[in-house]
Amino acid sequence: MSQTIPTSLSVVPTRALVDEAFKVVVQNLPPASPVTLHALLYSEDKDYWEAYGHYVSDHRGTVSVAEDMSLGGTYTGKEAMGLLWSMRPEPGSRTGLRLRKREVTSPMLVHINVYSGHITEGFRKQSPLASVLTERWFMAPGVQRIEIKEKGVRGTFFIPPGPGPFPGLLDMWGGGGGLLEYRSALLASRGYASLALEYFSPGELRSEDLQIQYFETAFNIIKDHPQVIPDSVGIFGLSLGTVLAIYLAAVSTKITPRCCVCISGHHLYPAGTALKENPKTEKKRLVAVRYDENNYQISRDVRLPIPTDLSEKVDVRKIKCHMLLVNGDDDQNVPAVEAAEDIAQMMRSGGNLHLLTTLTYPNTGHLIEPPYSPHFRATNFIIPTTKEKVINLWGGQTKPHADAQEDSWRKIFAYLHHHLYSSTTPKAKIPYHKANMSIPPILSVVPTRALVDETFKVVVQNLPPASPVTLHALLYSEDKDYWEAYGHYVSDHRGTVSVAEDMSLGGTYTGKEAMGLLWSMRPEPGSRTGLRLRKREVTSPMLVHISVYSGHITEGFRKQSPLASVLTERWYMAPGVQRIEIKEKGVRGTFFIPPGPGPFPGLLDMWGGGGGLLEYRSALLASHGYASLALEYFSPGELESSDLQMQYFETAFNIIKDHPQVIPDKVGILGLSLGTILAFYLAAESTNIKASIRYNMWALVHLNLLTCHR
């Protein structure tokens, strides 16, 4: 019989498609207790995969994975889906593993467990406090799975539930070969009839395999299926699959794909009726392949520099369908980013650049998979042409790679929706970055008036779908310098960009950063050097102009006219806070008192060795309910030891303590840098102050000691 309240763990939803997020919440823990959340999966290849995060429960004894920070583990920070994307083989497993679902008619089973304490290994030997089993599916109910062995084509066709007709997709994976169904199953779960095509057996690629007719036949099987819209068929490729997509789009006269989604590929094959490796490349492979310190093979240099000779490249100038390139800038397998630049250049000269959209993700590797898939930096690989077994380095850093998988998946669907689900009315045939321009974009920043420690939401609407824009923040400081920050975004199918939900692909910050437009601010290029932004006049706000510009631009913002612009006020001082200049008993400072009768807890607020009077932190503390005295203890640049008399600080402390709106026994000291040293000194040495400082105020002092050492 147990008297303790059992810990409860909930995962919602417990049955989901792999690209859907779940919410993990633990309840009924003791308050402030350390726990480890752990995800465990037993793969079809009979390996254990795991991920874990260290959490501390809040005062109610709750941990919410979506809202709380992981302090350690296979991921850190606030990561709702970290328990999936940071999965890796359990320590001691075989090396070079990659997790891929082969049997798509059954789900992946993931056990989510919560353990007491912060543990890092031996999970399976310990008993969890609570556990839940979740199912992660690639295939929605009602999706039809049809094995294709028709006209020599080998593959599996997935058709969404319902009568259709649906847009179709030809889905091709890369040089690993074989038949991989999971992405097609997921595409069909999202409304696309998708054929996962096998075009060579694993590890047995012969050049005669890559005959154009084979792919044209496969494409036509999709197009001619009664449940497919014949003129809404696209191609979806990754790696070698992308090479084939580009090749088919440029070379084939028999098929007309409506659009192509090209992940991590290139166009560096000479054109012909079959895709054949350039003999030069074959020779170069021997010298250009590199190995890193772990002996992982890096093959991106084999195709660098990008050849200038047109006969060595697919002529992308002939492409007549829309192309979406999705690349990672840390791709170690192929030079995808360099190739994308060359493709853009060729298409510019061919006059078909308007068909190209490129997404390039920072610190992202070659294998950009559906969302929440683990990141595989290096895995076992058989070189298809030589059958050599190696460990291939794919590249990418786990967190940014996971972000890229999530963001690109949404953008890919926006793109497919736009091109395959839209009608072919004359209007839609206008390149879409020129269409819809009559509706002005709307930029909203909520709230426009906020305290500096409050977040805002920035959303742009009414943009053309899938169009590149730059969000820009500009501030003119009291010292008469311009400060700025910016991020590059691509709008979704509704023509929307949400800074809190979308990835910045470049700029002064990258990734999903709701407040990046503020914290990444730096002086405009060409400004004076060594500047620091500090607000002196706290009774007025900082004025930040948020603007959205067309295209991905990096400089000269003030010379261009934005599509839309909003002015926001960032305040240190809340309305109703009293600001009182103190010149009492020789003490120099400014006292900020929260609105209302009080009494309030008090704080003595001291900055560091820069000297002078800095009010903004005290103004903000008063805005949050603390009567705070910003103390000047020496004039800027004029510190003499005579300034640091204990008596001066004691007098200041007593001014706070004796104020009628302050609770006399709840006064603390907040210091940064030299201010922290003083705080410790006073707390330890002054009998007057020591008696007054409540024990819990030490936390504040201590916190800032860390700040000063950073």
Place this chain on the structure above:
Amino acid sequence: MITMFRVHAVVTTIQQNAAIRMVPCIRIPRNVACCHRAVGGIRWRSSYRLAPILTASPVRALIDEKISIKGSFLPPHCAVTLCARMHCEDGDLWESFAHFNTKADGTVHLTRDDSVGGSYLGCDPMGLFWGLQPAPGKREGLRLRKKSVETPYVVRMSLLEGHVSPSEDQSTELAALTTERWYMAPGVKRIEIRQNGVVGTLFLPPGPGPFPAMLDLWGMGGGLVEYRSALFASRGYASLCLAYIGHQDLPGPQHQVNVGDSYFKTAFQLLQDHHQVCANRVGIIGLSFGVYLTLRLATLTCVQPSCLICINGPVGNSFKLQADSGSRIGNLAGSQPYWTYDDQGNVSFKIVSLPENMNPECKVKVEDVACPLMYIEGMDDLNSSSKENADLIEETLNTVGKSHLFTRLSYPGAGHLIEPPYAPNARVSLWRVKPNKLFVQWGGHHAPHAAAQEDSWKKILDFMESHLR
């Protein structure tokens, strides 16, 4: 226990008239209904037409989870019908439908848009689930109950052109999707119990536990009804559903209750003593006759449940339990003088359970209840005198100063069979075939009954959360 609350909630719901199944009365000729489309040059059957799509999130859900269904890429301002079809385990077809008009952007959202005709009216995202009814022309008196909880209900949603009735018309299907509705979450363990004479099924949540637990008692319909227990386990409670009549593994004739207090006590203790159960956090839930058993068990010595949930049932009985008295027949036959019939000859047992008609020796001493008790009353219950029994419990507890233990939820328009959410209501269903075919009245109008199921389930889980966790 000072802060214990007492609620007498009257749930105002959708107007009564919404409860009556709507049959589409307006049939707009196709060419008129679709006249808007001609302008944009968008036609249904063209290789250049939009491909309509129907999406749902989540597609696989627990039975008490709401799902959001959307239709997109439809012509603007156009009449469509969304139809749900499902075959139950006995092979009968159940269906429901609702009429919508698409918005200017060519979408239909069930979480946003009003149904203008069909199985329900107005905006109700789950209307197509609780609105399911046996397809016209099929067997009479069906009641939808899941037998195998290890498989889901598979409901096919179909989007049809125009405002149509699915059974009457061969309408064009524009899009479709399939949803799964589960009582059992992944990882829940189902364990058949045949131990110390106890016949039941124990459902355990995934994980080591120990878990708070529920003993789950249904009415005189008998058998072993597992779905509510499976759902409790999916929500983190160990739950034992117990058979006491109409099961082959129980002693004696199946049509009567042959077990007594000791049987229920053994079952309660078996649950309590399970190593994955918190012994001091066990509640009891009963519906109909199960309410009588719940109250009776709770007032026995040595049984100390943490809370009781009573849905539409009596505090007493007209017969003694067989095993304890050995005298009268332990079934409803003894109460036959109190049976009443409506115009169609459907029986009602409402009068049987009036407190004045109960055998005084078989009335539970409600004053002995020592734990929080929630009584859920369907105000249109035609099967038991729920109001009078709720009044009696309330008065008795007030008299002995235990009013703080009592919570009452009264739902206008709700019938006898208040089940987990989104289950369709059977106002009348087949009760027996021998000696004569007899249908029993349960009461309840569809929409308010559905609202009662949704609201009461939330309150049941909250009540368990406060008293078992």
